[in-house]
Amino acid sequence: MMCEDRATNSDAELWRQVREGSHSAFEEVVARYQSQVAGVAYSTCGSLTTSEDVAQETFWAAWRQCETLQDPSRLGSWLCGIARRQAANAARRSAGRTSVAVERIEDREAPDLSPVEEALRREEEAFLWAMLSAIPPIYREALVLYHRQEQSVAEVAASLSLSEAAVKQRLSRGRALLRDRLADRIADGLRRSRPGRSFTAGVMAGLSLAAGPKAASAAAAGLAAKAAVAPFAAGGLLGMLAGLGGGWLGAWLPAQAAPSLTERKLILRSGRRMLVVSIGFAAVILILVRTLGGTSAYLPAWLVAMLAFQAWVIGESWTLSRRIREFRSTPVPPDDRNATAVRRALESLVRNVEGRAYRSRFRFLGLPLLDIQAGDPPKFDQEGRELEPAAPRRTATGWIAVGDEARGVLLAMGHRAFGGVAIGGAAVGLVAFGGVAVGLVGVGGVAVGLLAAGGASLGALAIGGLAVGDLAFGGAAVGWSVAVGGLAVARETALGGASFARHVVVAPEAAARLLTGSEIGVPALDRPIVRAARWMLGQGRPLGIGVGAVAVSLEVLRLRILYRRHAATPRSVSKALGLALLTGLAGCSSPASPASPTRLRLGNGLSVLLRPVAGASQVAVVVLYDIGGDHDPAGRSGLAHLTEHLYVTAAAGEMPARSAQDFFQRYPAGCNAQTGDRYTVFATVGPPEDLEAQVAEAAARMASLRITDADLDREKPRLAAELASMFEQSPNLAAINTAREVVRPTPNGGRRGGLAEQVSRLTTGELVDRWRRFYKPRNARLVLTGAIDAANAATLVRRHFDAISEGEAVPPPGDPGAIATPRERLIPRPPGDPTVAAAAVAAPLPGSPGYAEYLVLGARLMKEGQDGSGGVQIYMPILDDPAALVVSTVAAAGETAEEAARRLDRRLTHIVSAELSPGEAREAQATLGFFLGTSDLPDQALSANVYGVAFTLGRREQLGIDPERLKGDFERVTPESLSRIASEIFGESRRGLARVGPPGAAP
Secondary structure, three states, rough: OOHHHHHHHOOOHHHHHHHHHOHHHEEEHHHHHHHHHHHHHHHHHHHHHHHHHHHHHHHHHHHOOOHHOOOOOHHHHHHHHHHHHHHHHHHHHHOOOOOOOOOOOOOOOOOOOOOHHHHHHHHHHHHHHHHHHOHHHHHHHHHHHHHOOOOOOOHHHHOOOOOOOHHHHHHHHHHHHHHHHHHHHHHHHHOOOOOOHHHHHHHHHHHHHHHOOOHHHHHHHHHHHHHHHHHHHHHHHHHHHHHHHHHHHHHHHHHHHOOOOHHHHHHHHHHHHHHHHHHHHHHHHHHHHHHHHOOHHHHHHHHHHHOOOOOOHHHHHHHHHHHHHHHOOOOHHHHHHOOOOHHHHHHHHHHOOOEEEEOOOOOOOOOOOEEEOOOOOOEEEEOOOEEOOOOOOOOOEEEEEEEEEEEEEEEEEEEEEEEEEEEEEEEEEEEEEEEEEEEEEEEEEEEEEEEEEEEEEEEEEEEEEEEEEEEEEEEEEEEEEEEEEEEEEEEEEEEEEEEOOOOOEEEEEHHHHHOOOOOOOOOOOOOOHHHHHHHHHHHHHHHHHHHHHHHHHHHHHHHHHHHHOOOOOOOOHHHHHHHHHHHHHHHHHOOOOOOOEEEEEOOOOOOOEEEOOOOOOOOEEEEEOOOOOOHHHOOOOOOOOOOOHHHOOOOOOOOOOOOHHHHHOOOOOOOEEOOOOOOOOEEEEEHHHHHOOOOHHHHHHOEEEEEHHHHHHHHHHHHHHHHHHHHHHHHHHHHHHHHHHHHHOOOOOOOOOOOOOHOOOHHHHHHHHHHHHHHHHHEEEEEEOOOOOHHHHHHHHHHHHHOOOOOOOOOOOOOOOOOOOOOOEEEOOOOOOEEEEEEEEEEEOOOOOHHHHHHHHHHHHHHHHOOOOOOEEEEEEOOOOEEEEEEEEEEOOOOOOOHHHHHHHHHHHHHOOOOOOOOOOHHHHHOOHHHHHOOOHHHHHHHHHHHHHHHHHHHHHOOOOOOOHHHHHHOOOOOOHHHHHHHHHHHHEEEEEEEEEEOOOOO
16 A cells, blocks of 8 residues: 555655755655665565665665656665665675674564574574575565565555566466475475484383383483484594595595506505505504503504504505506506596596696796696597697796695695695695695695694694594594594593593583583683684584585686686587587476567567576577678678677777677676677676666667777787687687588688688778678667566667667678588698598588488487597587588597598498487487477576577577477488488588698608
8 A cells, every 4th residue: 555645745756855955855765665675675685684784775875876866756666776786785795794784773563572582583584585585586576575565566566667467477476486485395394304213212211111210210311321422423433434435435536547457456456455454453443442441551552553554554655656657657558548437537628628837927036926837638539548648747836836736935726735825635834725734724635733624634633534633523533632522532531432531531421511512510621722623523514515615616726727728629519519418308308388488579670589587597688680701792701700899899888998808707697799601699698687787788789889990900810819710720620610611611702700811901991881781670689588577678678779770781691602622621730739630511501401301410420429439529500500510530649630531531421321210300309409499498497598598599580490390390300311311411522521730641
């Protein structure tokens, strides 16, 4: 319902008074809109307290910015917009820390709450947000405002700038999602509430009441003691088992990754010996505890056993290392090559990877600020054979050092690291984090330091699975002053499931009380450092998960810094393979009616597609133009490509000129600019709250792009570098693009992407004229997908694009010529470079006869490429570059470029000539369904790739792909039709071949 004071003074009148400095009018604005603003903030940050802080900040910001509101009738939606931004900022600031709110009087009608009532209130708030946070923000915000506004649809619509019908639709959908979420929570709760072993123990304890009070007391005491001992005993056992399991894993993984079968067997034999000896050592320790525990002879006996065990481990490790070095000094015979799944995965990971080498120019006290040095990993062919051994390890030295071996004054990261903060496989530093870590603070698998935490730790304060120190805490703990653990042995004070000490042994019941925070009157256990360690033990699981997450993150970071991947395949290949994997879900998902996109056509000819994706957290804005490289005039090859570069980097509207790097940084969630044969695409991805900014930028680049000579000076060298990579510098790309040019020559004597000498002659006037005439609405499709509301998105599109002039129709593209003669091309390369061969075929256009059969054969080839066993890579981006299919391979050791080409030719013939297998056409339809629209993926599978959804929608319309018709074509594929297309399209006379490497010589 509407408030009375709102009828008294309109928003416009109130805001006029506010602009004149009226505090009373602003107070009325606050009273009128505080509920909406706080509701919007709460739906973003999820905290009632924080939402009120945000609401206060929102009104303060509105007071300061009162002159910026141009339309006072939209006061409510303006305030809600400020609140959304403030709440998002508050949520980011509060991550990991507690915010301090301005003190205020709580306008609660209830009296002060008791501690129990306050705890219940907090639990209720947590449950409320757990339910609301599980539904998309657009529904959550509508629900929160609706119930805070006394169920007024009109006020919610005004606050969100929506129609009442749209609000009702969001409320209905939000309630349905909440009902489903609540039902799932109840079901989970009921499953977890089933009686377990503790219930059984309680029943059995109750039976003792029949024997009288004395017996009942004894039984209860016994159960209490067992309950107290259980977690410690289990901890000691699990700690020991975890150590043994971790030791075996430490041998098994290197064995699986070994280059030869001989080395693998050697490592496994050593691992088995270590496992047996470790079990024997554990047995010796248990025997010592049973026989000498609590006596003065225990610690010397334990020390002798420990030193003997460690000496054996060191000797075994040294012997194994020496034997491995001997094996690796000679090449691996072919019949001794290790081909485990782990080894193949590692070979795949390091393929096309090289080490980085960088040293900053800035130096201080003779040392560079940053030094990165990594040797190249070994190189393998597609069959896993080693082409080149790993390069010698490099050493990085500087204030910050990252390398194979790192020596950094402040920070060192490497396989071996020495520095102030050292992170690595073996790390030594003031603070050390690694597999083996030695420092004042050591954290790792084996940790040594004043404070040591790890699987096995040795230090003044030691915490771990096996902990040895003055103060020791862990699964098995040996301490001089204090030991706490499942198995605890100490000279002075021991506490745990099995406890042995010379002076004080703490009973298990007292141990249980101690670890829950109670004091038990033992002075040795009341020291601050012991209390801190007790707290850490109480956080065991989250602390362990946190340390593990940090370790994995640091290792990933180190590898990302040390190594980089060659551009071995075009960007669209990896994208196609990733999407093909995603669309594989379609074969096992139940069919469902896909959400149809909303279609608009503006008066200036702009075609618009709007596709909300449920569950998406991002929005994509994609502009597709019907102009590409085939439209370049004679002598101007690269005109479309250079226009694409300038389209995203030149000044537009109020945005200044920028570099390509600035473009990528502006849209960290994703962006793209790409020129094809007959299309150009520009795309950005960002959060929903930035949708209007994305739409505004897209409109500005279509309406008011300002290309200058400085823009050409910046972008021509970048384009020349891209062309060099496409046809010269990258052997794989050079082979693929050259083979493609053979079977589909670019019209007008041009070349795909452009010819560098023709690009250099392009002028600013030509590019401005090209953009002004053709990069306009009548030649464009605008696609918005993701976390959007179709009605709101349509309003934004009309607001920003309606006034743009339609432009001129794009002239017809040039026709590609016939297959070039000769059909084989050689790109000479120095003998040290990889040798690559590629075979290409011209693809039929969508809708033409045989297109479905071509797709079945293409899917068969993609499957072969993903398998990797045949040593071939497939380039078949059916929407990015639908005109050609290319198959490539890297020459094996001792194989010439000509031999690799012949092998590739034979492999391609063998694959496409195979008969149609049952269900193969249906499998191809599912595999390529994401691109073609022939498979219906659920929104939850699409939500992670909103750009892909937008691009495929737009390109399908550009290419005239009819998914329903194509489904019928797939059903009509027969063995005879497949064989005919294999001969017509993939026949040897229809192929173009390209070889990169020294002719007639081994690579």
